[in-house]
Every structure is written in C-alpha cells, then in structure tokens.
Amino acid sequence: MATKKFVCQVCGYVYEGESAPSQCPVCKAPATQFKEVEQPGDPTKPAKKKRDTNSNVYTLIYAAVMVIVVAFLLAFVNSSLRSRQDENIKMDTKKQILSALHVTGVKDVNAEYARYVKADCLMDAEGRLDEKVDDRDFATSYEKEVKEHGRLHVFVCEVEGETKYVIPVYGTGLWGALWGYVALNADKSSVYGVYFSHASETPGLGAEIVTDAFKGQFVGKQALDADKVVLGVMKHGKVENPACQVDGISGGTITSNGVDQMLKNCLGNYIKFLTSKE
Known part of the structure; x- marks a missing residue:
C-alpha cells in the first residue's frame, strides 16, 4: 500500500506514514493539526475525469453554444437599431x-x-x-x-x-x-x-x-x-x-x-x- 503524506498546518512539516503522528516533531502541534495530502494516482481517491476537447461531441456543443450566443446578440442589436434603420x-x-x-x-x-x-x-x-x-x-x-x-x-x-x-x-x-x-x-x-x-x-x-x-x-x-x-x-x-x-x-x-x-x-x-x- 502506498505511503500516505500528512502536512502540519502550523509549521508545514510533512510526515509520511499510515496515519498522522500524535505530535509534530518540529513544532509539537497535536495530530489534529495534520492534514492528509492527496497524491496523484492515489487509488483511494476518485480520479477526476478530464474533458476531451478534441472530441466531436465537444466541438458540436461548443459550436452550438457560440451560434446561439451570437444569434442572440445579433437579434438584440437588430431590435435595438430597428427604429433608427427604418428612419x-x-x-x-x-x-x-x-x-x-x-x-x-x-x-x-x-x-x-x-x-x-x-x-x-x-x-x-x-x-x-x-x-x-x-x-x-x-x-x-x-x-x-x-x-x-x-x-x-x-x-x-x-x-x-x-x-x-x-x-x-x-x-x-x-x-x-x-x-x-x-x-x-x-x-x-x-x-x-x-x-x-x-x-x-x-x-x-x-x-x-x-x-x-x-x-x-x-x-x-x-x-x-x-x-x-x-x-x-x-x-x-x-x-x-x-x-x-x-x-x-x-x-x-x-x-x-x-x-x-x-x-x-x-x-x-x-x-x-x-x-x-x-
């Protein structure tokens, strides 16, 4: 099993082990002041899913959103200027x-x-x-x-x-x-x-x-x-x-x-x- 890392929130001391020490050997802070550090590839932590920006689905969604936004802006500008255009x-x-x-x-x-x-x-x-x-x-x-x-x-x-x-x-x-x-x-x-x-x-x-x-x-x-x-x-x-x-x-x-x-x-x-x- 991979060794865990704990960091002291008072002095920054990093401790490796299965659990946090009862006391920080540097600043004597109690175990409650230690926080576990999440490590890359830790099997005990759920992996974050990365967004595939090269996929066809992502491209289509991005294009659709941009079209909707631009269409809305054009419609707004046209509506705002309609009376001036007519005049x-x-x-x-x-x-x-x-x-x-x-x-x-x-x-x-x-x-x-x-x-x-x-x-x-x-x-x-x-x-x-x-x-x-x-x-x-x-x-x-x-x-x-x-x-x-x-x-x-x-x-x-x-x-x-x-x-x-x-x-x-x-x-x-x-x-x-x-x-x-x-x-x-x-x-x-x-x-x-x-x-x-x-x-x-x-x-x-x-x-x-x-x-x-x-x-x-x-x-x-x-x-x-x-x-x-x-x-x-x-x-x-x-x-x-x-x-x-x-x-x-x-x-x-x-x-x-x-x-x-x-x-x-x-x-x-x-x-x-x-x-x-x-």
Missing part, C-alpha cells in the same frame, strides 16, 4: 423624391420634404387622388404597396409656385431591381425630372442610369400620347422620336430595356389620373 430608409426615400424635383444636397431632409411635397396621395380606381397618407404610413417599397395593398401613390408637390406630380416606378434590370421616381409638370404629361437607382447593375454600363447625363435626357420629354405611355428608352443611337424617347446606355442594353419597361408598366397604372382634367 434612415425613410429619409433616403424622401431624398430620392426630392432628387426627381432637382432638389439635391439636402441637409434637413424633413424640412425640405415638407417644403416641396404637399401631399402623399393615393389614386382610386377612377383616377382621383382622394386619400391622404400621413407620415406614419409613409411607404418606402412601392412594388409591395401595389402588389399587396393595391395602393398607387402620387406625391403632389410645388416647385416655385408650380404643381408637380411625382410617381414612383420600379422594375428589373440585368442583375436585380431597378426603381425611381418620375416628376411630371402640372399638365401630367411633360417630364420635369427623374430619379433612378438600382440594386446591382454593372458599374460603367447599366449602373450609368444613376448619372445626371442619363437622367438629364428625360427633362422636357412627353410621357403620354393620348392615353398611351410613350416615354421610353431606346437602344443607344436608335432614338426614333426625340420628343418622348431617350438614348439608352451604350453597352447596357438590358438595363436600358428594364428602365423602358419600368416606365411604361408603372406609369401605365396611372393612366386614368394622367388623362383626367381634374
């Missing part, structure tokens, strides 16, 4: 509407929006603008508004004392979504300005729809001919009717076609409003 999206949408009115470089978005945009209206089935929308219902995704709720927005604006109507448009380009706004003059036919953007068109090609050079072509063009939308984009160098057509992006034919279809499809939804005399 930023709303501010960006208002900037886009103002850009169609040639109002850029805005610092106080809400103030400028209130200055130029007099009403966010909805068009009814007869082409009338009879439902006012307050800021709580301000939309930032008009495709969803139309498809899920049948809501056709018209922003009634005023620039230098003249009425302008801004209509949201949306479509698909070569690689993803396209969207924008078309500002019409009070006659509801001639274009005052436009704004376009995209999700993932090719830089230097389709992505050129966001440039002033491309957007500037639309100013003064006619959007309607009788009850038909004629405003459109032709293949670069193939414009047939300069009164209502603009040059597409050179090398970006599919994106240009996407803008053309976007204009015709979306403005076509507003024919009753655009052709009404009210």
Whole structure:
C-alpha cells in the first residue's frame, strides 16, 4: 500500500506514514493539526475525469453554444437599431423624391420634404387622388404597396409656385431591381425630372442610369400620347422620336430595356389620373 503524506498546518512539516503522528516533531502541534495530502494516482481517491476537447461531441456543443450566443446578440442589436434603420430608409426615400424635383444636397431632409411635397396621395380606381397618407404610413417599397395593398401613390408637390406630380416606378434590370421616381409638370404629361437607382447593375454600363447625363435626357420629354405611355428608352443611337424617347446606355442594353419597361408598366397604372382634367 502506498505511503500516505500528512502536512502540519502550523509549521508545514510533512510526515509520511499510515496515519498522522500524535505530535509534530518540529513544532509539537497535536495530530489534529495534520492534514492528509492527496497524491496523484492515489487509488483511494476518485480520479477526476478530464474533458476531451478534441472530441466531436465537444466541438458540436461548443459550436452550438457560440451560434446561439451570437444569434442572440445579433437579434438584440437588430431590435435595438430597428427604429433608427427604418428612419434612415425613410429619409433616403424622401431624398430620392426630392432628387426627381432637382432638389439635391439636402441637409434637413424633413424640412425640405415638407417644403416641396404637399401631399402623399393615393389614386382610386377612377383616377382621383382622394386619400391622404400621413407620415406614419409613409411607404418606402412601392412594388409591395401595389402588389399587396393595391395602393398607387402620387406625391403632389410645388416647385416655385408650380404643381408637380411625382410617381414612383420600379422594375428589373440585368442583375436585380431597378426603381425611381418620375416628376411630371402640372399638365401630367411633360417630364420635369427623374430619379433612378438600382440594386446591382454593372458599374460603367447599366449602373450609368444613376448619372445626371442619363437622367438629364428625360427633362422636357412627353410621357403620354393620348392615353398611351410613350416615354421610353431606346437602344443607344436608335432614338426614333426625340420628343418622348431617350438614348439608352451604350453597352447596357438590358438595363436600358428594364428602365423602358419600368416606365411604361408603372406609369401605365396611372393612366386614368394622367388623362383626367381634374
């Protein structure tokens, strides 16, 4: 049987034997002051089970815990910032509407929006603008508004004392979504300005729809001919009717076609409003 070790709690003397001595030979402390020292490999003591950090089970448990912790943190951060994110999206949408009115470089978005945009209206089935929308219902995704709720927005604006109507448009380009706004003059036919953007068109090609050079072509063009939308984009160098057509992006034919279809499809939804005399 292995020899046991006992240490004196008073002076530190270590004694080896089957039991503690009756008295410490150094400091004369009684046996009650001795404490047995556990020794490695002592068969009388239960062995501590070591954790196998290289096992598959340990790896899976560790990964699962980390995923749960990270997911919780991301959900918490997203929830905490949701209101700020929504407000930023709303501010960006208002900037886009103002850009169609040639109002850029805005610092106080809400103030400028209130200055130029007099009403966010909805068009009814007869082409009338009879439902006012307050800021709580301000939309930032008009495709969803139309498809899920049948809501056709018209922003009634005023620039230098003249009425302008801004209509949201949306479509698909070569690689993803396209969207924008078309500002019409009070006659509801001639274009005052436009704004376009995209999700993932090719830089230097389709992505050129966001440039002033491309957007500037639309100013003064006619959007309607009788009850038909004629405003459109032709293949670069193939414009047939300069009164209502603009040059597409050179090398970006599919994106240009996407803008053309976007204009015709979306403005076509507003024919009753655009052709009404009210």
